Amino acid sequence: MGLFDKLYGKTNPTQTTSNSQSKVGHQEEWEFYFSNVNDKLGSIYVNLGLRKVAPIADKPNVVWVSIKMNNPREDGLSSQEESGLLGDIEDALVEKIISKHNAIYVGRLTSAGDRDLYFYFGDTTLYDKTISEVMVAYPKYQFDFGSKEDKEWGGYFDFLYPLPQQFQSIQNRRVIEQLEKGGDNLTKEREVFHWIYFKSESDREIFLEKIKNDNFSIVDKGSDKSYGEFAYRLQLKRVDKVDQNSVDEYVIYLWKLANEIGGDYDGWETSIEKD
Structure with a gap:
């Protein structure tokens, strides 16, 4: 049935x-x-x-x-x-x-x-x-x-149809598949960059306070009205593995925190690392 x-x-x-x-x-x-x-x-x-x-x-x-x-x-x-x-x-x-x-x-x-x-x-x-x-x-x-x-x-x-969190995992897998096509072994740690956008500067600061003990480094903070409602950007980086389980763990963590305060997690990228 x-x-x-x-x-x-x-x-x-x-x-x-x-x-x-x-x-x-x-x-x-x-x-x-x-x-x-x-x-x-x-x-x-x-x-x-x-x-x-x-x-x-x-x-x-x-x-x-x-x-x-x-x-x-x-x-x-x-x-x-x-x-x-x-x-x-x-x-x-x-x-x-x-x-x-x-x-x-x-x-x-x-x-x-x-x-x-x-x-x-x-x-x-x-x-x-x-x-x-x-x-x-x-x-x-x-x-x-x-x-x-x-x-x-x-x-x-x-x-x-996948829920938003499941859809984020699908997007993670798409990036990982591109890394694999480039010969990446996925288990080698490297810098992974993340982009998150917020509606206000105060929301961005709340987010940063929530992750202050997670070893992320700030690459860029700024604002651009051309982005519309989410005008306040944040770029982070951290050294991580990029296998599916690892990526899902830290990306969905950031995605959830951003959602909690009305932010928009916009994706991640990294370099291809071969043996």
Whole structure:
């Protein structure tokens, strides 16, 4: 049973006429992140690009397909030996459902031994038949499905889409991936620079007081009205590692402190360090 099924239960969705998927007009931006789902570790893979066009009026129905894994890891995520076949099932479902129903695939959840795929539909007539036709090729896998009207795309925005802290972690990973492409070993300590912006000079001083014992050095303080509401800038640096766990720890720490006083953490950068 998919998570949406648990939240909504199964009902007959409203049926509307859908337009061509090519008319959605968004740039796909697929990302993954880890989250806590019903007190279980979950891996979410989602098309962030849809945030610019959703909710889509002619696709008001969410449809989910839940596949029970046969060999999940102990933590409930997919195992290496099964991930290839799960990918094949996902590809087959996505291709068939999109081509037959003009649906939009928005993302998936892997958690607690299940892989749940989520789509938004216009007309949901015979969607269950399409799913069953695909899954007949995979007789060793148990599956479930459901649908529900979701005009505001709450399933996408409130469940699949990352929270601000999770989105910051995704941005951290993007920078780290660029470092790796440059040959960085990530574990070598080096200066890491941070930019934070504030609405007032007093907010900036409050922030500095909060981090006074954290060994950050001030690189630059200034103000620029062209930045609009966040006119007071602060650039910091500290020697740190840049592996994912290390970066998430100190970046999210700074991000949270900035948010507490209405500031805006604007990102970090560092040099590529090789062996």
